[in-house]
Amino acid sequence: MEQLRIPGPTPLPPEVMQAISRQMINHRGPEFHKIFQDITEKIKVFFQTKNDLLILTCAGTGGLEAAIVNFFSPGDKILGVSIGVFGDRFISIAKTYGANVIPLKFEMGQAANPEAVKKVLQDNPDVKGVIITHNETSTSVTNDLKTIAPIVKDAGKLLVVDGVSSIGSIDLPVDELKIDVAISGSQKGWMVPPGMVMLSVSQEAWQAYANAKMPRFYLDLGKAKDKLAKWENPWTPAVSIIFGFQVALDMMLKEGIQNIFARHALIAKTAREGLKELGLTLLVKDEKIASNTVTGVMGTNGLDTKKLTQIMRDQYKIVLAGGQGALEGKIFRIGHLGYVSVEDITDVIANLKLALPQAGFTR
Amino acid sequence: MEQLRIPGPTPLPPEVMQAISRQMINHRGPEFHKIFQDITEKIKVFFQTKNDLLILTCAGTGGLEAAIVNFFSPGDKILGVSIGVFGDRFISIAKTYGANVIPLKFEMGQAANPEAVKKVLQDNPDVKGVIITHNETSTSVTNDLKTIAPIVKDAGKLLVVDGVSSIGSIDLPVDELKIDVAISGSQKGWMVPPGMVMLSVSQEAWQAYANAKMPRFYLDLGKAKDKLAKWENPWTPAVSIIFGFQVALDMMLKEGIQNIFARHALIAKTAREGLKELGLTLLVKDEKIASNTVTGVMGTNGLDTKKLTQIMRDQYKIVLAGGQGALEGKIFRIGHLGYVSVEDITDVIANLKLALPQAGFTR
Numbered sequence: 001m002e003q004l005r006i007p008g009p010t011p012l013p014p015e016v017m018q019a020i021s022r023q024m025i026n027h028r029g030p031e032f033h034k035i036f037q038d039i040t041e042k043i044k045v046f047f048q049t050k051n052d053l054l055i056l057t058c059a060g061t062g063g064l065e066a067a068i069v070n071f072f073s074p075g076d077k078i079l080g081v082s083i084g085v086f087g088d089r090f091i092s093i094a095k096t097y098g099a100n101v102i103p104l105k106f107e108m109g110q111a112a113n114p115e116a117v118k119k120v121l122q123d124n125p126d127v128k129g130v131i132i133t134h135n136e137t138s139t140s141v142t143n144d145l146k147t148i149a150p151i152v153k154d155a156g157k158l159l160v161v162d163g164v165s166s167i168g169s170i171d172l173p174v175d176e177l178k179i180d181v182a183i184s185g186s187q188k189g190w191m192v193p194p195g196m197v198m199l200s201v202s203q204e205a206w207q208a209y210a211n212a213k214m215p216r217f218y219l220d221l222g223k224a225k226d227k228l229a230k231w232e233n234p235w236t237p238a239v240s241i242i243f244g245f246q247v248a249l250d251m252m253l254k255e256g257i258q259n260i261f262a263r264h265a266l267i268a269k270t271a272r273e274g275l276k277e278l279g280l281t282l283l284v285k286d287e288k289i290a291s292n293t294v295t296g297v298m299g300t301n302g303l304d305t306k307k308l309t310q311i312m313r314d315q316y317k318i319v320l321a322g323g324q325g326a327l328e329g330k331i332f333r334i335g336h337l338g339y340v341s342v343e344d345i346t347d348v349i350a351n352l353k354l355a356l357p358q359a360g361f362t363r
Numbered sequence: 364m365e366q367l368r369i370p371g372p373t374p375l376p377p378e379v380m381q382a383i384s385r386q387m388i389n390h391r392g393p394e395f396h397k398i399f400q401d402i403t404e405k406i407k408v409f410f411q412t413k414n415d416l417l418i419l420t421c422a423g424t425g426g427l428e429a430a431i432v433n434f435f436s437p438g439d440k441i442l443g444v445s446i447g448v449f450g451d452r453f454i455s456i457a458k459t460y461g462a463n464v465i466p467l468k469f470e471m472g473q474a475a476n477p478e479a480v481k482k483v484l485q486d487n488p489d490v491k492g493v494i495i496t497h498n499e500t501s502t503s504v505t506n507d508l509k510t511i512a513p514i515v516k517d518a519g520k521l522l523v524v525d526g527v528s529s530i531g532s533i534d535l536p537v538d539e540l541k542i543d544v545a546i547s548g549s550q551k552g553w554m555v556p557p558g559m560v561m562l563s564v565s566q567e568a569w570q571a572y573a574n575a576k577m578p579r580f581y582l583d584l585g586k587a588k589d590k591l592a593k594w595e596n597p598w599t600p601a602v603s604i605i606f607g608f609q610v611a612l613d614m615m616l617k618e619g620i621q622n623i624f625a626r627h628a629l630i631a632k633t634a635r636e637g638l639k640e641l642g643l644t645l646l647v648k649d650e651k652i653a654s655n656t657v658t659g660v661m662g663t664n665g666l667d668t669k670k671l672t673q674i675m676r677d678q679y680k681i682v683l684a685g686g687q688g689a690l691e692g693k694i695f696r697i698g699h700l701g702y703v704s705v706e707d708i709t710d711v712i713a714n715l716k717l718a719l720p721q722a723g724f725t726r
Contacts, residue, residue, distance in 0.1 A: 002388070009387040009602055020603055021384030023364070024372040024556060026682045057422050057558055059598035062581040096580045187599055193387060195420055195558045195601035215578065217459045218425040235422035236550055238558035239372055240383055240603060319389045 002313070005348055006321040007137045007165055007294040007335035009187040009194050012244070016191055016339075019247040020240045027239055033231040035246055040228070042249040043198050046257060047167055047182060049174040051200045054224040057238045060164040060185035063197030065093050066219040067160050067181045071205055072129065073213035074098030079120055079130045079157070081112045081148075085138035085325040090131045090162055097214045102127065108139045108327055109296070111289040114147045121155040129158030129180075129208070135166035138324040140296040140333060141289050142170060149177035158208055164188060164197075168252065169264045169293045169337045180205040189264070189293065191251070191338045192244035196237075201225075261292075267336045267345050268292040274349035275334075278356060279363040283331050293337035296323070298330065301361050305332040308352075308359035315358075316351040365676070368711055369684040370500045370528055370657040370698035372550040372557050375607070379554055379702075382610040383603045390602055396594040398609055403591070405612040406561050409620060410530055410545060412537040414563045417587040420601045423527040423548035426560030428456050429582040430523050430544045434568055435492065436576035437461030442483055442493045442520070444475045444511075448501035448688040453494045453525055460577045465490065471502045471690055472659070474652040477510045484518040492521030492543075492571070498529035501687040503659040503696060504652050505533060512540035521571055527551060527560075531615065532627045532656045532700045543568040552627070552656065552700045554614070555607040559600075564588075624655075630699045630708050631655040637712035638697075641719060642726040646694050656700035659686070661693065664724050668695040671715075671722035678721075679714040 004011050012020075025031050036055075044053045056066055064086075072078060072094070080091035080101045087105070094101050104120055106112055112132065121127055130152045135142045145161065152159045160181040163172050167182060169189030174182045180202040187194035201209075201221060209222060217223075223234040252260060272282060272290060275297055283296035299305040305322060309332050312318045323331040336345055367374050375383075388394050399418075407416045419429060427449075435441060435457070443454035443464045450468070457464050467483055469475055475495065484490055493515045498505045508524065515522045523544040526535050530545060532552030537545045543565040550557035564572075564584060572585060580586075586597040615623060635645060635653060638660055646659035662668040668685060672695050675681045686694040699708055 001386070004387055004389060006389055006391075008599060009390060012387055017384045017386065021380040023380065024367055024375055024550075025365070026367065026369055026684075027372060027557070028369075028684075029676070029682060057420070058425070058581060059420050059596075059600070061598040062421070065581045093580045097578045185599070187387075187602075193601065193603040194390070194599040195604065215460045217456045218421060218428045219581070233422075235424040236371060236548070236557040237422070238556065238601065238604070239550075240556040241558065241601070313392070319392060321389075321391075 003318045003344065005318055005334050005336065007333060007337065008185065010191065010335060010338035011340065012193065013191055013251060013339045015247050015251065016244045020193065020244040022243045024239055027236055028232060035242060037231040039242060039245045039249055042253060046252065047174050047200045048176065049200045051174065051202045052225055054199050054201060054221050054228065055233065055237065056197050056219060056224065057195060057235065058197055059194060060197055061089065062219060063164065063183040063185060063199060064090050064162055066199060066221060067183050068094050069097055069214040069216040069219060070221045071158060071160065071181060071208040071212050072099055075100055076128045077102065077124060077126050079104060079127050081117060081130065081132040083110060083112055083133060083139060083141055083143065084108050084136040086136055086162060087133045090133065094131060109141065109283045111141050112143050112148060114144060114151055117148055118151045121151065121157065127157055129160055131160045133162040134172055135170055135291050135293055137165045137294055138327065139283060140291040140294045141284055142166065142291045145172060145177055149179060153178045158205060165293050165337065169260065171261050174200050186241055186245065189337045190245065191248040193241055195241045264292040264337060267340060267342055268295065270342050271295045271334055271336055271345045274346065278349065278353055294333055294335050296331045296333045301363065303356065303361040304359050305329065308332055308355060311355045311358050312351065316355055318348055318351055366681045366707065368681055368697050368699065370696060370700065373554065373698060373701035374703065375556065376554055376614060376702045378610050378614065379607045383556065383607040385606045387602055390599055391595060398605060400594040402605060402608045402612055405616060409615065410537045410563045411539065412563045414537065414565050415588055417562050417564060417584050417591065418596065418600065419560050419582060419587065420558060420598065421560055422557060423560055424452065425582060426527065426546040426548060426562060427453050427525055429562060429584055430546050431457050432460055432577040432579040432582060433584045434521060434523065434544060434571040434575050435462055438463055439491045440465065440487060440489050442467060442490050444480060444493065444495040446473060446475055446496060446502060446504055446506065447471050447499040449499055449525060450496045453496065457494060472504065472646045474504050475506050475511060477507060477514055480511055481514045484514065484520065490520055492523055494523045496525040497535055498533055498654050498656055500528045500657055501690065502646060503654040503657045504647055505529065505654045508535060508540055512542060516541045521568060528656050528700065532623065534624050537563050549604055549608065553608065554611040554701045556604055558604045627655040627700060630703060630705055631658065633705050634658045634697055634699055634708045637709065641712065641716055657696055657698050659694045659696045664726065666719065666724040667722050668692065671695055671718060674718045674721050675714065679718055681711055681714055
């Protein structure tokens with residue numbers, strides 16, 4: 001059995017695997033209504049929000065698209081903060097739908113500089129909203145939203161946060177930070193298969209929705225909200241994933257939100273320290289911005305990262321991720337979110353110790 | 364255990380339930396590549412096509428949207444043939460993205476008149492494409508695509524067919540009919556859970572794609588095609604549903620495409636005759652256009668269709684569907700597609716015989 005240590009899809013607990021294998025039910029019937037209400041309310045606990053929480057059947061990228069097309073019009077000026085592949089993708093989606101994006105890009109491995117965000121907003125009072133990644137999966141950097149969110153909200157802008165690989169694993173208090181739209185994806189910290197995204201939508205965001213002119217149909221959150229009054233989806237939802245969610249959310253509630261955050265922090269620290277002890281160089285030098293759900297490691301000291309991930313998979317049965325975008329072939333990444341323990345990560349480190357010399361690494 | 368007799372989601376065979384409960388794997392790894400190639404090639408057998416076959420993570424409506432936004436530009440004139448709720452939805456999507464739609468609507472329960480399609484195309488030589496439903500789930504009517512397709516193609520138009528609830532269950536030879544874009548959905552005749560759609564795309568459609576200006580990102584079929592070269596999806600796909608597909612498709616291949624079509628035809632005939640013997644009135648009088656995947660029954664002779672579906676569910680553990688759109692409260696529908704047998708349907712009829720008087724029906 002392979003150990004899946006990529007930043008999504010993440011391993012499923014046995015309870016979830018059993019839950020998703022249930023027979024189909026009517027997605028317009030009373031049993032479904034009860035389940036959909038249950039998961040909607042419990043997901044909100046981990047979003048730390050009282051805002052509306054909508055569920056769509058799509059990948060995380062579909063969630064990012066929904067977060068753009070529902071709240072903006074062609075020509076709207078958007079500040080697009082990017083610290084990697086997923087920030088760039090968010091900007092690309094906004095541009096595709098005709099937004100006038102001011103890109104604010106930081107070097108891969110760096111976090112967004114709050115002062116730089118503030119400066120762009122001061123220089124561009126006509127910016128309507130800010131789109132920003134909370135946890136950049138491609139670089140294993142977590143942006144300091146607790147500092148950036150007040151800057152955006154004090155400037156009166158709509159704040160749209162890609163929390164796909166953080167919410168439910170890393171603290172992102174949506175209401176406390178006044179985040180207008182936050183997005184997460186089922187296949188990350190939630191311990192269920194890919195195929196669903198969840199978005200929280202503030203009252204201010206709904207006001208923007210009312211005037212937003214970008215075209216939308218399948219990803220229309222207003223339609224999703226209308227149907228939610230009956231605890232339904234406008235379109236046939238991914239019923240089996242919803243079954244999985246019900247069980248996974250109960251496991252998450254039992255563990256407790258603060259314990260989950262602490263576990264992810266401990267696992268990430270274990271990963272980083274173990275990797276450094278092996279003589280490896282982390283992509284993210286500053287511990288304060290290092291992600292608690294994924295860790296990127298550089299191909300230093302002769303290390304061929306592509307060869308390493310192959311050896312780890314084929315010989316040690318541990319599946320790691322490579323680099324994305326400009327970092328392809330230059331880093332490898334360990335995913336450590338969702339159904340994962342400290343032991344799982346010490347096991348990865350122990351096996352890396354054996355595999356590294358085979359992939360050219362010398363201390 | 365309830366018997367699910369709605370036109371999707373449809374019941375899962377035990378083999379599929381087991382398959383979808385597998386542990387996650389890397390969606391960018393060699394095992395996934397093999398599985399994705401396998402299902403892509405086998406799905407093409409049931410589309411009866413050598414065209415490209417793309418898989419997206421979304422509901423059927425997302426598939427319809429993909430079939431619009433990838434091949435048309437705002438202002439393009441589209442003939443939108445509708446015989447019910449899903450035809451209307453197809454038109455709504457096209458309008459949402461700025462198409463200039465000529466709606467050609469037929470009464471619910473009727474099929475599209477091929478001569479009327481021909482006439483509109485003759486009167487409007489600037490029509491770029493025709494969007495049409497093959498099997499209209501809301502009315503249980505199957506359009507005569509074998510007559511209509513040549514009319515559309517002889518006129519040189521792009522032919523886009525919603526085969527969500529027909530392909531894999533009812534004969535729709537995509538290549539023989541020169542259908543440019545055909546769409547189906549996982550939760551229909553394919554015996555797998557909802558969450559994935561499949562689209563075939565002809566060379567002519569790809570030429571249209573190259574010039575199509577409607578905005579698209581998540582549903583961009585060009586991106587899907589690019590990634591298919593590596594047997595991947597551009598975004599994280601619904602891995603568990605893909606596991607289910609692999610097993611379901613092997614079951615379908617074992618049964619054989621013609622046998623599957625014949626089984627659906629026999630089951631539908633059994634349903635229609637059984638219902639008529641009970642004194643019920645079918646929505647579709649003309650046997651030639653009656654669907655082989657779903658049957659709509661009218662609320663005649665005092666029958667309260669809403670009450671009937673409740674009684675059938677609560678007392679007889681058989682889940683039927685109500686009417687949609689203008690037919691809400693006026694009909695009930697029996698889904699008979701995918702993992703279903705003649706016995707399943709005779710069982711529905713036997714239970715209906717008991718339930719009908721309880722719902723006000725008198726002969």
